[in-house]
Amino acid sequence: MRKFLLPLALIALLSACSNSNQTVERVPEKSPAALYQDAQEALEVGNFLTSIQTLEALASRYPFGPYAHQTQLDLLYAYYKSGQTAQALATADRFIRLNPTHPDNDYVYYMRGLVNVEADGEILHDLLGIDRSDRDPGLIKQAFDDFSKVVSRYPDSKFAPDARQRMIFIKERLARHELSVANYYIEREAYIAAANRGRYIIETFGDTRASEGALEVMVRAYEKLGLDDLKADAEATLRLNFPDNELVSKS
Template sequence: MKYRTLSGLLATALLFGCSSSEEIVPDVPPSELYADAQVALQSGNWLTAIEQLEALDSRYPFGAYSEQVQLDLIYAYYKNDDLPLGLATIERFMRLNPTHDKIDWVLYMRGLTHMAQDRNFMHDIFNVDRSDRDPEPVKAAFADFKRLLERYPNSQYANDARQRMLSLTNRLAEYDLATADFYLRREAWIAAINRAQELQRTFPETEAARKSLRIQLEAYEKLGLDEPAQRTRELIDLNPI
């Protein structure tokens, strides 16, 4: 009952916030409102920019600034950590403007937004290891950057996308390593070996793949499998951390 009451209060607050935002933004000509939004964007006042851009988008959905307003909203939502709204705006823009000349940038922003979903500022502050967190946003970001490189290899965002894909590869490899270690600590020896070997096949160039050999070795030793354990020791010698 308390949960429903709290949910109801939150919903009311959100509705009130949405309805009152239109009152905050003055009813001025679209050119003036757009100019004000640009000033807010340039000064990093993301919340004000979002309010003004949302007002433009709702009042003049087919106006002269329509496409640019949506592009600006994508950026402002990202900077303000309004990630679900950012992704929804990206999907809307790509659906309505599949051949737009800035679609490579939109793809790039979708990758950045998915990457941001994997970020937790409290974890950053306290330097908490996040390797065991659900990697679905990371997989989505990797797919976005891959699509960007495939469709727009000469895009000005291609090099950065390539570098980010390397970082994402390491993040995914660390997740598999954490999973293999979890199985090891639960004494699920076969599961630990399978996950370690899958990591080695999928991300062979990563440090996590080299670390997984030690998990594999311990699991083989616990199972009393001498020959696989010896082969793993040889692999460890050939692939030092």
């Protein structure tokens, strides 16, 4: 895997340098409708940099015209597709702040969730088989909140079903992070903290795959603390839900 990662990283670096060195041509003076049409044509063929350049010119020259809102929505999409996460997040935040009741805010929250997932990088790590459950989950928590807003505020939105599925994936990611913290506490012999974190996982992420590991942590922590009743309760729950688990299958 390492043999492939270096060439891929080099290609990405060279591509980024190439894009940054491109000569930016001045957007011609046209009507708002013509500029918007140019931007749409660039979007349709995947020429996101040209589309961004045109949309930014349109937003700057005609900030209050009939295309003002749609220009910002298209910029959000183009920034996301071109990997410009900071600009995409800023565009989403600004749009929601200035248009709190806009009918397309379900789309904006959904896109902001996608951008935060992209910034977190968890999908790439999964594809490469890299376990990064120990990393700061701040961005993925924000993504979960964004998708949650779509589901709760706009239940009939066409983006709600996909947002709901992404929340399930993110919940697994957050549960893995909490479990990595609990196991760290076990390694550091901080058994009270480990038991508390295990209980938090069961209470908050009980429907995820991390629940088995959380119960294991609780059993080990309570045993070290000499809390036999709590250990027995954790073991009973582990046996009931995961009868093949090594901690209870032979006992």
